[in-house]
Amino acid sequence: MESEVKKLNPIYFDEATEEILSSLEKTRCEFWNLDRDCANFLNTLIKINNSKNVLEIGTSNGYSGIWILKALKETKGKLTTIEFWEKRQSVARNNFKICAPDVEVEPRIGSAKIVLEDILDDINKGKREKFDFVFIDANKKEYIEYFELVDKMLEDKGIILADNILSHYEKVQDYTVALFNNKNYQSQILELGTGMMLSRKA
């Protein structure tokens, strides 16, 4: 029965991808990966929004990145993903090659705030496009600082999805309050996984 569901359900991918996903799912608590429901939500959202230029803050070993790339294969988009731990990002790069070899990825290694400043500088100089979707999942205390930079590099009608909103309620409180009080954003906290905040730039 389970294998029948897997064959019919579009959220189950090719064999090589499923093998990598299920091996990452075994260590998800160690690498703080999304659970499968949240990853499926992220993937669906990118497709619904037809997002083509996605930024992820917090690559880890690439679990969520694989789901993002699977969506970007459909929308013909690109992922830029930031991680300060080189070893983790090299595992992620390897996973991306196996699961989504034909989707463009720009892995960036470094402290998120510094990399974000670099990217913003490139956007301001016209060297790269703004993003239409941002997934925030790195240092919880820094969410508010990520937002201050991300806001300047997000297109109108762009989406921000932030994880761990309920599990790290206090650490991310300045972020949630700032978003709810920002007239340029419409936001909702979702009781999905560890709590996700979905925000759309007006």
Ligand SMILES: C[S@@+](CC[C@H](N)C(=O)[O-])C[C@H]1O[C@@H](n2cnc3c(N)ncnc32)[C@H](O)[C@@H]1O
């Ligand atoms: C929650 S995990 C990301 C999980 C990943 N999004 C997934 O679901 O597969 C957070 C990652 O962000 C990285 N990280 C934490 N603080 C960071 C920072 N200031 N700059 C860059 N990366 C950071 C950590 O090393 C960790 O791998």
